[in-house]
Every structure is written in C-alpha cells, then in structure tokens.
Amino acid sequence: MDDYARKIFVLDTNILLHEPLAIYSFQEHDVVIPMTVLEELDRIKDSKRDVSRDARVAIRALEDIFHDATPEQISAGIPFTHDGDHKGTVAIFADYTIKEMVHAFADKAGDNRILNGVLYLQSHYAPREVVLVTKDINMRLRAKGAGVYKVEDYRSDQLIDDVKLLSKGFQQFDGLFWDRVGECQTESRGRATVHTLPAELFEAPYLNQYLLDDGDDFAGRIDSIDGETVTVKDLGHERLMHRQAWGIHPKNVYQGMALDAMLDPDIDLVILTGPAGCGKTILAMAAALELVIEKSMYDKIIVTRNTPEIAESIGFLPGTEEEKMMPWLAAVTDTMEALHKNDVCTDGSMKYIFEKANIQFKSINFMRGRSIQNAFVLLDECQNLTASQIKTIITRCGEGTKLVCSGNLSQIDSSYLSPVTSGLTYIVERFKNFEGSANIYLNGVVRSRLAEFAEENM
DSSP states (O other): OOTTTSOEEEEOHHHHHHOTTGGGGGTTSEEEEEHHHHHHHHHHHTSSSTTHHHHHHHHHHHHHHHTTOOHHHHHHOEESOSSTTOOOEEEEEOGGGSOOOOOOOGGGHHHHHHHHHHHHHHHHSTTSOEEEEOSOHHHHHHHHHHTOSEEEOOOTTOOOSOGGGSOOSEEEESSOGGGSOOSOEEEEETTEEEEEEEGGGSSSOOTTOEEEETTSOOEEEEEEEETTEEEEEEOOHHHHHTOOBTTBOOSSHHHHHHHHHHHOTTOOEEEEEOOTTSSHHHHHHHHHHIIIIISOOOSEEEEEEOOTTHHHHGGGSOSOHHHHHGGGGHHHHHHHHHHTTTSSOHHHHHHHHHHHTTEEEEEGGGTTTOOBOSEEEEEEOGGGSOHHHHHHHHTTBOTTOEEEEEEOTTOOOOTTOOTTTSHHHHHHHHTTTOTTEEEEEOOSOOSOHHHHHHHHHO
C-alpha cells in the first residue's frame, strides 16, 4: 500500500475507552493520538470511574509501542510491525501547539484542540484522507460543521447495520406449520419428540431458534443443523403456555419461550430483549427462584447491572456493597414484591427468600477477576454495556452457572452507544449459533394497559 493510499486515523478518547486496544484495528494505516487524548486518559486512569481500567490498558498499550522511541520518532510515527503488509504507524500529535481554528464551546477545550488538530492534519497531509474516529455523536456533528471531511464511528464490534435486522430468536410461519411439511422423520429421545426436516423450510436457521405458527398449534426449537436437514424439538404450543416458574405463568407465547429457555439446564446463556413492561426481569427472577429454591440446581442468585456514575456516588452511600447497590437494583426488589404481593407478610416473605436463595447484589465494577460457580446470574440493563463489558461478565461464569442477560435497546443511556453498537446487540448476533445459548425477543407489553399504550404511541 503506497503512502497516498494509507489513511490517517485520528482517535478520540472515547474510542480507547470503548476498546483500549483499538489502535491495532488500523495497522495498515497511520494512527494519530492527539496529546489531548493522553491528558484525558491520564485524568481518567486515576479516577474511580468504571472506565479507569480501560484507560490504564490503553496507556500500557501505547507504552509498549513507544517505550524506546525518541521524541522525533514518536512525532513521525512508530511502525506497528516490520513485516507483511502492515506498514502503518502510530504517532502522538501535539495538538495544543496548533493555532485555534475552532472556538465554539469554551467548556469543551479538549474537543476543540482535537478538532483543530484534525483540521491541521487534513490541510498538511492533503490529498491523503484524514479521518476523525469518535463515538460521540455530537462530536461527529461538530467536526463536520467545522470542516472535517471524514468523520466515522468505531464499528469493529458492530455485526449488523440496522437494529431491525437483529435476530428475534424465533421464526413465525404463516398459516399452519404442518401444512408446509411433507414426509418427515419423527423419533422419541427420552421424554422429547424430535422431527428431522429439510433445511429449505427455514429462513437462515440457527441453533435454539424457536419456531411458531399462526394457528397457535405448533411450537418447536431447533436442536441441531446438519447440512440439508434440521432437527426440531417439538415443544407443543399448549405445553409451552403451561410452563411455570415460582407461580408465574406466561401471558403470551413469547414469555413461554423465555421461560422454556431459562428452565432448560442445557442452555447456559439466555438473552432477553424487548420493550419496557414485556416481563424480562420478573420472568428472570421467577426462573431464578424456581431453579435455586425449588429445584436446588444452583447455590445462589447474583444480580448485577451497569451503574451509571456509581464510581463517584457509591462511596457516599451508607452500608455494605449490597446496600449501596439497592438504588440501582430497585427494579429487582420491585419484582420481588410483585412475586410475593399476595403473601400474608410480604416483607417477611422477601427477607426469607433473600436468605434462602442467597441473593447477592453486585456492581459490574467488582465482577472482574471473579470466578462464579454454580450460580444463576442476572445481568440487567445490558443495552448500556459495550461488548467488552459484557464479555467481562460472561468470562466470569464458571462451571454450573447460568447467565441471563436482559435489556431494552430503545432505552440506551450512554452517549457512545446506539442500538447497533450496544453490547446487547453484539452478543445476540455473536452467540446465535452457540448450542448453549438462546435469545428471545419478548414482543408485547404486559405490565399494564397504560404502559402498553405509552410504548405503542409515544
């Protein structure tokens, strides 16, 4: 690749916080790290924010590249590798020496310096392409308005271009399913009935995908795929609707599929997506209590979630880690109250259940380095996590642990994430063909008619 074909990528701070080793994604091109980015990483690495570890990892990665380099070499760019086609470089650019061209937003001095640096590089290296890479949507808009020709998001972990293409975990057939099927091989495997069907019946089938028809008669789940044939486990629509956990029965077939997946001991990861009020949390907690207390399949329940601003504020809250976490896990305690609202003494029942099920509330910040054995783990509000953050939790799960990830992609709070770049979207697509996982989109709001109207009309 000649010099003019190589692009110059300028990375914003949020790229290195989102993916600390992002510099290695551009090895055939030239990467520029503005000095302002290093200053911001330095401030963040010593903070108590949940991204401080990512800042330290990014700094160490840069140190590994620059440790023996002279100031002149660092400015000119250090090669990533000396062999193959990867002839790109990574450099540090002293953006604070550039005369200001962008003056807007006095409280955004760091962003202004980065934009000024990009405009300088764009002019200095023309006609080579200079690309600003940032996950900040407003920064992308400001850059374009200031005259930066190329501005991009970082999408190495984006598997789909439109959230409408996200797998829902089931395929619904028009009409009756068996009207489509000619001859098929049917056999009994223990208590289960399985059918071997031609693959051409299905649209892009994958393991543990649920199958439904419009006649409310057939319900199945893909058990295996072998070239031209697909083996389907017959669940039966009526049996699916009669699944129950901790006294909770499904209110629609989507909840029935979710309960079926969570109660199946052969499925280690269940991903629940859907609108607010579709029953994600209450179904997960009901399944957890059923499996821990009634069936003794797991030793404890661990509930964790992303905690915005927790690093700054958790220290000022009184009590233990569990007590500090309670404001962020109110949805779970609300769910527990709903599950035991008809008990003679709701508070007494909840205290007993919390002790009996060994329910623990944990912050994601304190999950690193752990190995969780024989536990039912509920990771709530996944839509606000990056793929690397969710990976941190999944890789904590040891032998005999089941993980349920839930979230609503229309309620993303992070300014750096969108529905297609959310870690929740990433794991739905990445684990689609893993035999130990299932994903269900819970269609329909069952919380109340008020919630249903709001979801459909607001």
